[in-house]
Amino acid sequence: MKGYRKYFGKKILWFVITFIAALLLNFILPRLMPGDPVSMIVSKQAQGLTEASAVKAIYDNYAREFGTNRPMTEQFVTYIGNLFRGDMGTSFSQYPRKVADIIGDAVGWTLGLQFPAIIIGWLLGNLLGALAAYIRKGFDKVLMPVSLFFSSVPAFGMAVVLLVIFSINLKIAPVSGGYGFDMIPNFSWNFIMSVLQHYQLPFWSIVIIAIGGQAVGMRSMSIYELNADYVKYARFLGIKDRKIVGYVFRNAMLPQVTGLALSLGTMIGGALVAEIIFSYPGLGTTMYQGIKMADYPLISGTTLIITVMVLVATFILDIVYGFIDPRVKAAQFE
Amino acid sequence: MKNTIRQVFHSPKFVVGFCIFMAILLTLFIYPLLNPGNPLQMIGLGTFARPGTYVSVYDGVTSPFSTFKLPQADANRLDSLLTTEDRVNMVNWFSLNGVDVAGLDITDTQAMIALWKQHFDPAIRPQGMTKAMRNYYIRLNTSILGASSADALVVSETDEATGEASEKSKITKTDYVNVADVANVVTLPLGTDNFGRDTLKQLVAACGVSILIGLIAGAVATALGLLLGLLAGYLGGLVDDIIMFFTNIFTVIPSFVLLILINYSISQDQRGAGTVALVIGLTSWVWTTRSVRSQVLSLRGRDHVNLSRLSGHSLPRIILTDILPYIASYVVMAFILQVSSGILAEAQLSLLGLGPKTTEVPTLGLMMNWAMLYSAHLNGSWWAYFPVILVIALISFSLNLMNTGLDQVFNPTLRD
């Protein structure tokens, strides 16, 4: 038990440290750039605005929100204080909406899309990788390069290809959005069906890539485990092959949990860009709009939320892994 | 060393990956020689010209004619005249007017035309048909009759002074021009993009720039990762603690987010391809640091390193002769992976609108970004985006294959 407590304690400590680091980076990076961040933002904002008073108004508004006229430390305190009150500032492109509200609307879509997609991609990928390692021969010879190829396709590319095939050519899936453009979110049957229809393509574009990547990893892991000494020993004790294969795949799959935790950032990043292709109403599209409209508060807010999502997911995976794989405990005593 | 390389080239995975990558590189060098010119030059007006060979109509008309009477000519003309949509509309007209269409194959142009000529009457006004639709059918009928008649087209010239048109030549349906006689013929294997630029020429240039971005990013990340990993692993103690502190933090904070924040903070006109590559490299060193450190840690206690240390060799010498050769394979593998992820990172950034500035050089990401902004995927202009996706996937695939091959050579437990 002591081992677990130590493990969790360490993980929690690291979670807090990385969280603070993420906040700091989100705060400092735009302020590190040469020049006044507010005038930089305003110059982007004010492109096309000729009226001096309008530019001045924008400038004042941001100077107040950023507090650029005060020292850095004080700015940071204000920033943190606002954050903990759930205030991420006001969006410029969707004025006067608060960034927190916009993100609040988007977060559910992204979570609902990416969480199941990544989990299912992980499970299917592991299954295929395990089968490839066990069956070998033809199955492996075909599956391996195919998986490797799919894992090499960028998520947005997969999104475009699926979109063109199923929406444009076969016309069996909607082209864009998270639900019918003529609908207002509610809990009617029609709306749910529409959401499910719009869900298919973004979902599968993430799943297919995840399957490819995980299958490749699981295959090598399984081959490694199949050659392990305990397999030979269990065989010589007369244990059935089927049972031993069960051991092997369990043992190969557990480290894949960590593998998932480590590749999570990249996967989520790719999937966020894929959202843009479908104009899916999640964080990726929101961020894209922020970038297109030079809406700094919105960009800052979305990147922070994405970071926090990745941090929390990684933390949960680490904790789960500590529970389910006894090998972690041993590593903690070293 | 020589032996290692021989072993590496015995791995089928590595060889296939290497061949794909080399084929891509070779194309990058050879294609511009065959087809020189600025890839960003807008050669066409209008967007998304389809792939194919374009013949100058003017030069065609002024070239010498030969006469051929080919039996299939009329049928071919009608065949290309009638789009699938026209055919569906014709069938609609038939069924609205009580013509039996059972067993009619809409790809059978002759049967369709025969049935049309037999039944169509511009005077008939089927109930519920809009005026626009009726006019469409009349236009369709005119062009069908025109295509099967024997009339010639007249080419006329306008007198600049008087503004009067005078007949210059007649073109009949049996007139043919030898393509070799036409002065201006241009082949665009991948058509043009939204700005009327030659897509293939641009793709080749973009591919080169993207690979260069990947190489720079990979080199920066590998160099930084190697340096930090060596220091952390070999020196240990406080240096190790500090380096690992930052490494652990940046392992969890997604580099994707850092890239967005940093690139957003650099204004667009300062964001050249080199800068973007540098930023990508600076945000992706963590993995190399980790694996190099753990390798060095296990090497540090080995006899040959201890012997070297006891003999009073300097730190750089120990690292160069006793440590680097042992971790070289890992470093090469890490580099290959980082080149591939660097290319991908550029593409994703460009799609978000945070890629290199658009005026200097094309990159795969920028091409993708333009194609998406101009809805190439929605209007059927597959040549503007699909080759880009395919090239990114192929580069990445070839690099991943090489990496897997190397992995199997250096980790014998993974061998087949």
Next chain:
Amino acid sequence: MSNKILQVKGLTTKYVTRFHEDVYAVDHVSLEIEEGKSLGIAGESGCGKSTLALSLMGYYFPPLHYISGEIMVDGKNISGMKPDDVRKSVLGTEIAYIPQAAMNALNPTRRIRRFVEDVILAHDPKADKKQISEMAEARFAELGLPASVLDRHPVELSGGMKQRTVIAISTILKPKVLIADEPSSALDVTSQKMVIKMLRDLMEKGYIRAMIFITHELPLLYNVTDDIMVMYAGQIVERGTAKQMVFDPIHPYSRGLMHSIIVPEAGTRGHKLSAIPGTPPNLKNPPQGCRFADRCQYVVPQCRVSPIPMITFDGTRTYRCGHSVAHLREVYSHDDA
């Protein structure tokens, strides 16, 4: 009259390498063990002794392949049986195995109790889990292992404890013959002693009826086993009682092997293999005549002509050499002087 519990006749097996080459690591090996006796097998690494251990199990899977020969356990021929019958009614119950690398022999993510259940259920699918648990606890206690071990994961056990657990699991079904492949090489001296003691206990308490102990550490064999057999290049080159083999080895290879160990001068421990110059022959293509010829200091041209048969002398001892026992003894006494 003594009962021969294990009889092996002309057993030949091969390894197939990654490059599809055949390696005949066990070449016409014959041996027998009487009830209650133990046999040590010694040899350099790569001589085929570990492959012999695997081959004796009668259960083959790639890269190891059975070619010919007979294995009789307590009068029952197991070499012609179907693999699944061998698995069910031989492995663990007739012959049991203790692997070379016991450190990694246990599935790291399975509690010992679950694994013991798996072993027993594999042979008796109807066994009651509660009874299995009780039996396992009693057996572990009897062998000096705390019952708490059963509820541990292998990673939580120390090296010595893990090895003793492996031994307890291997013998849980009271196998007639136990084959131990270097069971103590990786352990510290205290743990080694505990392992040896445990193996002796198993014999005394009747949980096993015969044992084959494979090692390259010869002093250990002298203390542990009744008989010693020396293996070279896939063949047995000599067999005798432990005392005979240590103090009066006849085959030049046995002599070289024993000599380098028996007189432990400072610094020779780590270099015992270099005591015999040269390396063993390549088993992909073994030499026609005596396989030791290239390294033997008493070699004569005749040695290389044809295979050397096993010769019996002094009533019970056997050896494989072209020279007569008398000749060899004379040469040796000359050398020693």
